[in-house]
Amino acid sequence: MEKPFILHMLTTAKNLSPFDVNMAMDAGWISAVPYINVEPSEVRGLVQDAIFSRSLKGLKRTGIFIGGRETKQAMDMLKIAKNAMVPPFEVSVFADPSGAFTTAAGMVAAVEKELADKFSTTFAGKNVLALGGTGPVGQAAAVIAAQAGANVRIIGRQLDRAERTAELCSQEFGDGKITVTAGADSDKAEFIETADVVFATGAAGIELLSAELIARAPQLKVAADVNAVPPAGIAGVDAFDSGKAIAGSISGAVGIGALAIGNIKYQAQSRLLKRMLETDTPLYLHFEHAFEVAREFVKESR
């Protein structure tokens, strides 16, 4: 009898996200086992219990998923998990806290597609504003876009928090190879004048970019909003929009709504969960890999 595919799902929260559980099962994992309220200090022990209890053949059918809410914590847990492996006793690990990595990847891949289709350009040298960008999705999106060559500014209501987040993105997630900057929400009227792209990744139900500001954005090309709950995060961008012209934009900007992003996010998460099932060598997956598969999906669906 073939051994079952087992995904050990770790979260720092008090419950797993049913979203992640459904995704894992649909990707082909047979058993998805929850480990809740997991402290980073417990990761090593859990990982070693997982790797020392199956044969090498069985380990190819074993994986670890890291959920939770915080980007940094999830990345730390991913590193701890990787360091806890004792080759050849090793399994794949995938971090996607609150689904933020795959959501961010979906958003950036969708924006990249619109930049190419409608403006024949790329992220290289573009000015990106990540509005409400201090949360998990904003952080991951900022890093992915910066790695694709954009100048990303994280905008938050509290400037010091935005600055700390930008520093974290540049140094920790970007390995010091990218520079993400910060700005205060109260100054966004100034920043919008040079913005090419806007990501709206704030809390649901808050308008981050008004019609008035859109009218004052002379080089805005694409605005993407992950919020599916009215009111929209970007005035005039509906959850169903996928490259539709934004009313009132003087530069012909197009909007991308939450459902278009969600579709790519779904594909990215599913593909990474499947990669873990199929790989011969263990994989350690996070936002960069999420962006890789999100791009792949966008390319295939052209």
Place this chain on the structure above:
Amino acid sequence: MNLLKNLVNLFCAPVAPAATGSTGVKAAKRSILHMFDPTPNNSPFDVNMALDAGFDVLMPYAGVKLDNIQRLTQDVIFSRGPAGVKKTAIFIGGRDIGLAIEMLDACQPAMVKPFEVSVLADPSGAFTTAAALVACVEKALFDKHGKALKDCKALVFGGTGPVGVATGVIASLQGAKTVLIDHLSVDSAADIAKQYNRRFGSNLEAAVASNDEEKLALLADADIVFSTAKAGVRVLNAAVLAEAKQLKVAGDVNAVPPAGIEGINLKDFGAPLLAASQSQAVAVGPLAVGNVKYQLQNQLLKTLLESEQPVFLDFREAFTQARQLL
């Protein structure tokens, strides 16, 4: 008794359409392992083992208290009918072997014939690890030195942890003069020795070894060393081992470098322990033990599924089966 009668009526009632497959034949029930664990999370080790042993469905219950056992057990037994209970079992995990035994003991009186299921206690895999360790060391002791456990003095380093205590109890019950060693406090070692002696009728002694000097003193007349400390902790270095004169077998369960006992290789099973140059000691490494432990836990889990009569399994049964495997 009314409850029981109602249940029997319920399960003898004609099968409802919802319980039949599309062909009209009643679908075979899936096997379910209910995993009770007093810690905040079940162990991925136990999860992997249970699924690999063939359980179809595995249900974790974390943070379970001793008081909950009766109610949980009865919820398990009264919900599947006499045929269903044969495909149902309980696993008790955790980190505290005393608590695991108490939970195992609490399961048995909660059963109501014919609604009975098998129960295996193996907290942190400690019972099967300890059983495999002692069985492997016993075999090396006999094969290489022609001795039995009852002829020997055994030291258990990391002796106050779950694997250490179970190792100590098994060795002691086989007649070895066994010392549980804590690395910080003789009092905690003595408390634990007393507690388990009372519970299992063993004769454990206690000691502390926080430095090489104390380790040397203990090793002077020791025949066997069990290393069951935390993964990655070096318990005995080469300098200490070089002074051991009477050592016959050293067994180590730590697979994460550095080895608990310097010079032991992962797969050793009776290979000379060169670091102990003044003795004829042989080594039993973590993968040799792990291999037996793995087969043992798999076999015990399968026993839960296959046994006609309900069985209640702890480290004593684990040791018996480990010996048979070897």
